[in-house]
Amino acid sequence: MKLTVYTDVSGFDILQSEWNALLHCSASDTIFCTWEWQSAWWQAYDGGQLWIVACRSDDNTLVGIGSWFIQQGDNERIVRTIGCVDVTDYVDLIVDPEYANEVHTALATFLAENHDAYDRINLCNIPEVSPTLTSFSDALTAQGFAVEKEMQEVCPVIVLPDQWDAYLDQLDKKQRHEIRRKVRRAESEAIVEVYVVDEKCDIDTEVDKFISLMRASHPEKAEFLEDPNNLAFFKSVVPKMYANNWLKMTFLVVNGTPSAAYCDFDYNNQILVYNSGLLPQENANLSPGIVLLAHDIRDAIDHKRELFDFLRGNETYKYRMGAQDTRVFKLKARMG
Secondary structure, three states, X not given: OEEEEEOOOHHHHHHHHHHHHHXXXXXXXXXXXXXXXXXXHHHHXXXXXXXXXXXXXXXXXXXXXXXXXXXXXXXXXXXEEOOOOOOOOOOOOEEOHHHHHHHHHHHHHHHHHOHHHOOEEEEEEEEXXXXXXXXXXXXXXXXXXXXXXEEEEXXXXXXXXXXXXXXXXXXXXXXXXXXXXXHHHHHHHOOEEEEEOXXXXXXXXXXXXXXXXXXXXXXXXXXHHHOHHHHHHHHHHHHXXXXXXXXEEEEXXXXXXXXXXXXXXXXXXXXXXXXXXXXXXXXXXXXXXXXXXXXXHHHHHXXXXXXXXXXXXXXXXXXXXXXXXXXXXXXXXXXX
């Protein structure tokens, strides 16, 4: 196993042509691990000393990536995964399954041999089914690290059936009635239009429109967007998702006014609900947020998507729509 360590942004350029091909054959094939997402995050946040560790087999094929950086804290230096933690929901090692043991051992050995460069490891947002929590954890232990796995957050998901009525049947009677009632009421009491951002739209205009709704929807979202790095990242990464046909941005227009919006990603036969916007007082009696969410779930079913993933957070509305928890973990390690 041959390792190359990239400590500046040229590593992204060098690995660009191989990155996503490796990701697509890995167990961590999520939009948040794509070259596009990872490079956009680094451009926006530049979290510290970059450490992209590329693993190659004897024939020079890329078979593993540790996409890391060393963050300087108040009194310690911490190895983190690029994307960790706030704006990225799943991050992980990118590993060809045929070389999993070799890559995990090589990466753990690298971290052990370079442990003077940092004080501890804190890898966030690792899905509960990831081999990182088992095989890589064992490899770290074998190198003398004290390893701890900590449940971090839940990610509620809906496993989608093949028909809308079958989805409604999965819900409890009260919630099934509420969805139908709210959709009927909106359609009967207003002129309601749903549109999806596509090639007929100007993506920058639609992103600005979405940001306005996102800012209006909640004080915490408005505060989030006051951070120039957060705003720059969002305005950079969403067009990249659009350019790759991974963006599913929908707007609900009520009586001519955009009243609700969802910024979802359509990736790997799954819909990922990344963020939303809402005019809280505008047409509130018509429940525009729930009406649009119901539309998006139905559209996902019609397009034969397998999973509707609400991503991190245990907000009540997700469970009312029929979601069940999955979990993400932190992997912490320190040289013993």
